[in-house]
Amino acid sequence: MLQSSEIREIRKDFPFLELSTKEKPLVYLDSAATTQKPRQVIEAMNRYYSYENGGPHRGAHRLSMAATEVYEGAREAVKNFIGANSVEEIVFTRNATEGLNLLAYCWGLENLKEGDEIVLSIMEHHANLVTWQYVAEKTGAKLVYLYIDENKEIPKKEIEEKITAKTKLLAITQSSNVLGTMPDVKTMIAYLRKVSPDAKAVVDGAQAAPHMPVDVKDLDCDFYVFSGHKMLAAMGAGVLYGKLDNLNAMKPYMYGGDMIEYVYEDHSTFLKAPGRFEAGTQDVGAASSLPVAIDYLNAIGLDKIHEYESYLVDYAYDAMSQMDDITILSRPTNPRGGLITFNFKDVHPHDVASILDSKGIAIRSGHHCAQPLHRSFGIHFSCRASFAVYNTIEEVDYFIKNLDEVRRLMGLGTR
Ligand SMILES: Cc1ncc(COP(=O)(O)O)c(C=O)c1O
Known part of the structure; x- marks a missing residue:
């Protein structure tokens, strides 16, 4: 120890x-609300704004390229941190809440319908609950809650009764921000795959990623969200991981600059993931904190x-x-x-x-x-x-x- x-x-x-x-x-x-920052993280952001600041992805000049390098370097660090297959699977958001909203709008509203069920636990943070309430209200899908026992665990029986062929989405926390319960999401997802092979699994890792090793491939989740500010990095540095096929099958969340391929007067085509989900000038300063925070956590x-x-x-x-x-x-x-x-x-x-x-x-x-x-x-x-x-x-x-x-x-x- x-x-x-x-x-x-x-x-x-x-x-x-x-x-x-x-x-x-x-x-x-x-610290469950937000962690404090080590000086290494503060220095990285200072360095970015002092010497590396430019419009990412757009310019041919030195500082624009420096900013792009910082931003894409952060993506590489996050990919390695959670064991994703490729950097294309890492979408930067403001925070976990934005990642979940992106999924609600781009996957939930587009794919769910009456008769479908969204399974979530009673422990969910509002970010992983109110979002799905909205989707349920709009699509007619039903919310099904997993309740907990006196040990603050979700009993196996509860999982096996509530996750059924009707389940089209499992939205579950990997660590409760109130109870500290860490559901066995890997086993739950394996069960989901057995009874409803087309369903998607979203894991809210906001309280897990800062405190335990995460391997998204091992979990076999479709999507995973977390917030950099809860793991020593800056506010504004959020992450949405998605299996690449899932991400590329989704329409964009926001429209505008930097997410397009071609724009005509009457229509546009869009970049593949992750670019299509990152409209506008990104928060490179916040992203610059992520690799340093990750290195800091990994070094310990x-x-x-x-x-x-x-x-x-x-x-x-x-x-x-x-x-x-x-x-x-x-x-x-x-x-x-x-x-x-x-x-x-x-x-x-x-x-x-x-x-x-x-x-x-x-x-x-x-x-x-x-x-x-x-x-x-x-x-x-x-x-x-x-x-x-x-x-x-x-x-x-x-x-x-x-x-x-x-x-x-x-x-x-x-x-
Ligand atoms: C379990 C859990 N999920 C999601 C969130 C939302 O995080 P953020 O406010 O950074 O989007 C929190 C924040 O406390 C949380 O604890």
């Missing part, structure tokens, strides 16, 4: 930690990152499960993502978050873009502490100790 001396070295790379002083600590436990090792984050979660879970005024919502056992979601008896999550913030601890409070999941537990919101490789066990301790501050200020007494 990563040693505390290694974590100390890693922390030196993260400028935001300079904000943390003895008098005014800053413990960032909201995603297996080691997952192991270390699990250690932090196990520690928090063990301590918090002794507290009878706290209900833990997230998954009780490993494997699980790097987060713990909980509620204080009789205290609103916003109060918990505000009190912790007064002690320099940043957690998330609210519904975490998963209202149906919260409603299925009979609640509306929760608190979430999420961890990354730059967190320490001492920070987790500080967080746990300060739960007493919540008790004190809310008049709950000490435990």
Whole structure:
């Protein structure tokens, strides 16, 4: 496992930690929302805007070519990161949400109809849920939810009952942003292929790609989406992976410059993937952060990152499960993502978050873009502490100790 001396070295790379002083600590436990950035990533973007900035794909001049090189280099890095077959299978988007919307518009609206079923889990982030609600409403396809058991897992029976020949799309998270549950998407997709060979499988990897090795070929998914900003890279650097035949069978999402082949007065022809899905001037600055973030994660090792984050979660879970005024919502056992979601008896999550913030601890409070999941537990919101490789066990301790501050200020007494 990563040693505390290694974590100390890693922390030196993260400028935001300079904000943390003895008098005014800053413990960032909201990496599931967005991660902080190492200086290497910030320097790459600085370098791009200082010395490599030009209109990508269009010019014959030096800086345009430099920008194209940065952009296409990022595509190559992402291809290798997720084990895709070719760079053509990597479409840059703003984020996971945009990737899912692209699929909803370009595949869902075009291919689904009444009688078809879209299978998704109750754990989905709204990005992988509201999008399919829209498609269902427009096409007449039906949404079918996979529910979870007390272990916060989708039971095999649920999968075998709900994925049927009528299933035309499986839209599933690889790691829940609320529960930390990591469904066995590979087995689910294999089952889908057996019972409905023409169906497509979309995997939401927003919370998985930053924390564990991903191999899209091994998963055999048709599409995979994630957000660079949740894995040390910049906001605006999102990825949609698609098997090439799937992508080239889809019409473009947005129309305009840089995605066309020929344009006539009355019609146009379009580039093949990925160009046809990247209309307009792309966010090369954001893309420039991806190879550096990927190198950074790979240098530590995603297996080691997952192991270390699990250690932090196990520690928090063990301590918090002794507290009878706290209900833990997230998954009780490993494997699980790097987060713990909980509620204080009789205290609103916003109060918990505000009190912790007064002690320099940043957690998330609210519904975490998963209202149906919260409603299925009979609640509306929760608190979430999420961890990354730059967190320490001492920070987790500080967080746990300060739960007493919540008790004190809310008049709950000490435990
Ligand atoms: C599981 C999951 N999917 C999708 C998203 C959407 O990501 P973004 O807001 O970067 O598009 C998130 C963001 O929190 C998420 O946790």
